[in-house]
Amino acid sequence: MPRNTLYDKLWDAHVVRQSADGTGLLYIDRHLVHEVTSPQAFEGLRLAGRRPWRVGANLATADHNVPTTERARGIADPVSRLQVQTLDRNCHEFGITEFGMSDPRQGIVHVIGPEQGATLPGMTVVCGDSHTSTHGAFGALAFGIGTSEVEHVLATQCLIQKKSKNMRVRVDGAIPPGVTAKDIVLAIIGRIGTAGGTGCAIEFAGTAIEQLSVEGRMTVCNMAIEAGARAGMIAVDEKTIEYFRGRPYAPRGELWDPAVKAWRELKSDPDAKFDKEVVLNAAEIKPQVTWGTSPEMVVPVDSVVPDPGKEPDSVKRTGMQQALKYMGLEPGTPVREIYLDKIFIGSCTNARIEDLRAAADVVKGKQVAKRIKLAMVVPGSGLVKSEAEKEGLDKIFKDAGFEWRDPGCSMCLAMNADRLEPGERCASTSNRNFEGRQGAGGRTHLVSPAMAAAAAIAGHFVDVREL
Amino acid sequence: MKIFDKLNGLVVPLDRANVDTDAIIPKQYLKSIERTGFGPNLFDGWRYLDPGEPGMDHGKRRPNPDFVLNRPRYRGAQILLARDNFGCGSSREHAPWALADYGLRAIIAPSYADIFYNNSFKNGLLPIVLERDAVDRLFRETEAAPGYTLTVDLAAQTVTTPSGAVFQFEIDAFRKHCLLNGLDDIGLTLEHVDEIRAYEARRRKEAPWLFV
Ligand code: SF4
Numbered sequence: 064m065p066r067n068t069l070y071d072k073l074w075d076a077h078v079v080r081q082s083a084d085g086t087g088l089l090y091i092d093r094h095l096v097h098e099v100t101s102p103q104a105f106e107g108l109r110l111a112g113r114r115p116w117r118v119g120a121n122l123a124t125a126d127h128n129v130p131t132t133e134r135a136r137g138i139a140d141p142v143s144r145l146q147v148q149t150l151d152r153n154c155h156e157f158g159i160t161e162f163g164m165s166d167p168r169q170g171i172v173h174v175i176g177p178e179q180g181a182t183l184p185g186m187t188v189v190c191g192d193s194h195t196s197t198h199g200a201f202g203a204l205a206f207g208i209g210t211s212e213v214e215h216v217l218a219t220q221c222l223i224q225k226k227s228k229n230m231r232v233r234v235d236g237a238i239p240p241g242v243t244a245k246d247i248v249l250a251i252i253g254r255i256g257t258a259g260g261t262g263c264a265i266e267f268a269g270t271a272i273e274q275l276s277v278e279g280r281m282t283v284c285n286m287a288i289e290a291g292a293r294a295g296m297i298a299v300d301e302k303t304i305e306y307f308r309g310r311p312y313a314p315r316g317e318l319w320d321p322a323v324k325a326w327r328e329l330k331s332d333p334d335a336k337f338d339k340e341v342v343l344n345a346a347e348i349k350p351q352v353t354w355g356t357s358p359e360m361v362v363p364v365d366s367v368v369p370d371p372g373k374e375p376d377s378v379k380r381t382g383m384q385q386a387l388k389y390m391g392l393e394p395g396t397p398v399r400e401i402y403l404d405k406i407f408i409g410s411c412t413n414a415r416i417e418d419l420r421a422a423a424d425v426v427k428g429k430q431v432a433k434r435i436k437l438a439m440v441v442p443g444s445g446l447v448k449s450e451a452e453k454e455g456l457d458k459i460f461k462d463a464g465f466e467w468r469d470p471g472c473s474m475c476l477a478m479n480a481d482r483l484e485p486g487e488r489c490a491s492t493s494n495r496n497f498e499g500r501q502g503a504g505g506r507t508h509l510v511s512p513a514m515a516a517a518a519a520i521a522g523h524f525v526d527v528r529e530l
Numbered sequence: 531m532k533i534f535d536k537l538n539g540l541v542v543p544l545d546r547a548n549v550d551t552d553a554i555i556p557k558q559y560l561k562s563i564e565r566t567g568f569g570p571n572l573f574d575g576w577r578y579l580d581p582g583e584p585g586m587d588h589g590k591r592r593p594n595p596d597f598v599l600n601r602p603r604y605r606g607a608q609i610l611l612a613r614d615n616f617g618c619g620s621s622r623e624h625a626p627w628a629l630a631d632y633g634l635r636a637i638i639a640p641s642y643a644d645i646f647y648n649n650s651f652k653n654g655l656l657p658i659v660l661e662r663d664a665v666d667r668l669f670r671e672t673e674a675a676p677g678y679t680l681t682v683d684l685a686a687q688t689v690t691t692p693s694g695a696v697f698q699f700e701i702d703a704f705r706k707h708c709l710l711n712g713l714d715d716i717g718l719t720l721e722h723v724d725e726i727r728a729y730e731a732r733r734r735k736e737a738p739w740l741f742v
Contacts, residue, residue: 079729080722084703088722088727092740100622102563111716116726128561142561142584149563186740192622193621194644209623209649211715212564219719221726225646225702256639257548258615291618293644314739322739357548377612378547385546478557481678495554497619499575 067227068335069298070264072328073204077187077222085241092186094216096123096159097172098150099478102410104214105153114159116220121159122181123154127478128169131441132162133470134323143479157217168261170444170470172284173197177277178446180310184299184326189216194411194494196287199296200280201303202251204264206293227293228262228338231331233269234424236345241528242520243421244279244385245413246510247271247343248286249351253361255341260292263322263339266331267297268387271345277306278417285412286494289358298330348499352398353509355386360496362398364514370394390506391486398524401508404439405489406431406465406519407501408512410475411494414443415423416450418512423456425516431464432522439481442472465519477502490518532654533712537635538681539608543672544598549612550619551646555628559584568624569631603676611668612639616657617646619734626653636682638689640665651705652715656682658689658699684710 101123108115116120118464128143130136132498137379138144147164154161162169173194176182184196188205191213207321212222225517232251251267252259265287272280280297287295297303304323307313314322349363360383362369371383371394387394391403408414408422419442431438440460442448448470450458457467474481475493483489483505493500494513496507510518515525559571561584570588577599579592593600599607610629616639617625626649630636636656650657660668671691672678681690685704689697708715719726734741 080725082704086702086704088719088725090726090733099560103565103623106563106565113716140561146563148560183739185737191621191623192704193599193619195621207621207645208647209621209626209652211649211652212624215716215719218716219726220730221719223704223715223719257618258643261615261641261644291615291643307626312742316742318739318742322737325737357550381545382547476557478560494554495550495619499556500552503556503581505576 066332066335068331068337069202069266069296069329070204070229072189072210074226076185077204083119086225088221089187090221091189091216092120092183093176093188094121095172095176095188095190095195096121096213097127097192098125098146099127100210101153103210104144104191104217105157107214107506109215113218115159115217116159120220121217122157122176123150123158123304124169124172124175125150125164127472129164129471130479131471132472134469139480143202153272162467165447167449170288170447171411171414171472174415174443174447176360178310178444179280180307183313184303184329190223191289194285196293196295197281197285197411199287199294200277200284202296202299204294204296207288225530227264229336229340230260230263230265230292231337232265232267232269233340233456234267234345235269235342236271238271238274238345239348241350241513243511243513244275244282246351247345248283249358249361249509250348251343251351252286252290252358253351254343255290257289257357257359258291260264260287260290263292264294264296265290265292267295272297273300275418277302278415281415282412284360289494299326318492337426348381350511350514351478352514352524354390354392354398355383356389356496357386358494358496358509360386361420366398366526368392368394368396368398379392399526400523401492402434402488402517402523404487405483406435406515407474407489407491407493408439408515409441409443409473411443412494413512414441414447416447418492419447419451421497422512422516423459425513425527426463426465426520427459429443429463429520431519435519437466438464438519439468439474441468442470444470474501476500489514490524531652531709531712531714534635534654534656534684534709535685536623537608538679539635540604540677540679541611541672542598542604542607542669543611543614543669546667547613548615550616551622551625552619554617554625555622556736558582560622560624565627566631569584569633570630572628572632573597596707607632608633609680609682610634610636611665611672614640616642618643621645623649623652626650626655630655638665638668651709654709656684658682660689660697660699664697702728707713
């Protein structure tokens with residue numbers, strides 16, 4: 064009886080050669096490229112006189128630096144502009160398909176990969192970006208790499224890798240109303256910590272994960288990296304398969320059936336062995352809000368900012384004190400009394416159509432609170448944007464006082480013009496609340512789209528379960 | 531790849547856990563299309579009192595006197611002492627580029643984030659893992675003795691204190707070999723071109739939809 068995990072199966076299917084010391088040469092099926100982490104890799108390739116090994120395995124887009132307003136005018140910041148132009152030039156020179164800034168399919172790399180069917184079940188997917196873990200939601204082995212590795216993949220279609228440990232996070236039971244994929248993954252990180260998955264590939268499983276839509280599953284896998292794991296993944300089921308039907312890069316015609324047959328095998332064997340296992344009860348998960356500067360600093364919306372004085376571990380205690388100081392918060396403050404300045408609905412975690420629908424549901428017919436200086440919605444891709452407009456979501460947001468922007472990373476990391484000013488407090492649907500992440504001195508609280516939308520209306524956090 | 535073998539260097543203690551890559555090198559500097567020049571912006575948000583943007587003369591900015599790297603006794607440090615989960619966050623290789631460009635050659639911490647750990651080796655920067663107790667002790671000794679240095683011997687996999695205490699560290703054999711000899715990964719992989727082609731040929735038959 065084979066007793067392999069999904070990760071074991073994906074790994075085994077991609078090993079080109081295995082060295083005695085345990086390192087493997089792993090074949091990469093799909094390489095996604097964006098402007099920030101690729102210029103030095105292309106330059107390295109050029110200097111060594113190399114060409115991409117398999118041009119068709121690469122797909123590029125510009126997302127981090129692109130403006131979300133008046134795009135036709137181009138990029139105002141010359142440094143950002145040069146980086147995006149460099150990607151255009153590199154893709155042109157090496158013959159790589161790129162969804163450039165004015166392409167209707169342009170968007171955040173982790174949104175467009177699946178949307179195009181360019182990431183598929185059973186693939187190895189890499190990108191010079193840590194949130195590549197997102198693509199694991201489809202039973203793929205997907206992980207972020209550095210620029211040296213980007214060059215390595217371009218040149219050889221392979222990566223030198225050491226196998227990670229197998230970890231399973233099971234979330235069992237029915238998901239309570241008002242609780243979303245984002246809350247589930249934040250609760251997981253709160254439980255295991257930001258280093259809880261270090262050295263592991265995490266498989267998310269259990270009845271709650273099965274209930275999630277594929278988009279929700281992407282949200283969960285997206286933040287596997289915030290739990291320290293390079294890769295997060297979820298077994299293939301019928302929802303996964305249906306998702307890919309008819310997508311531009313997905314198999315079609317006579318290739319569809321054999322592909323589906325292979326995809327159905329992409330799950331852990333019933334008695335597969337995991338090195339680590341964590342189980343959560345979905346019924347106990349509430350809407351989550353981060354209070355600190357690490358995603359593990361998270362509490363349910365109906366509780367209070369924790370007290371470092373009660374933390375026995377000295378390193379953790381210092382971390383909590385530093386975080387509270389940066390965030391301008393006092394221990395014991397109810398989460399619902401935290402007032403906000405800005406609202407950001409976007410990012411590769413939560414900017415797909417389902418996320419925008421959830422947010423629009425909450426704001427429909429209401430008004431953004433007076434104290435909110437800016438509430439913005441940044442769709443994950445051009446196609447998400449046009450679908451949302453078709454459904455009239457843009458109108459709902461604009462009527463409520465939100466700004467409706469063009470797709471890109473935007474204020475998830477503030478490399479473009481969208482950012483927090485020092486001291487500003489933001490409810491954000493992104494994935495990182497690090498110091499300065501959304502702008503120097505800015506204070507980020509990570510939440511679900513519905514929670515962010517509700518906070519925009521109230522001006523402070525509210526419990527979406529009570530709406 | 532840069533060679534790393536032996537090093538005796540001044541140690542600077544950075545007493546924070548979960549130091550993320552946004553803190554190591556903030557996003558505005560990621561717009562560069564170069565591999566070098568990130569040193570002045572290492573820990574930019576902590577190191578300077580005024581906000582920084584690319585293209586500024588960073589020598590003219592106001593350093594934060596309280597930040598450990600700015601204290602005169604740690605000037606010229608080559609070894610960074612850090613806490614758990616160092617380098618968490620993004621995959622940006624700009625983080626090890628900035629650390630190396632600043633002049634750091636090795637880091638000692640109880641644990642690292644995976645991608646950062648991996649990226650460091652590609653840039654001749656040695657991330658050493660020591661037990662938390664050992665790291666605690668090194669923090670105490672560094673803070674107590676100005677001019678405190680450590681000796682790192684990669685071949686022997688040891689860190690030696692001025693008083694002669696020796697800490698052994700683990701490192702995987704492949705990475706050690708590459709670092710000691712300054713080997714280039716791409717060159718090594720391209721020695722297996724035939725195997726890569728054979729794999730591709732087999733996969734094209736098994737899973738042709740991956741190659742359209
Ligand atoms: S949306 Fe944020 S996390 Fe996602 S790829 Fe862009 S910058 Fe990275």
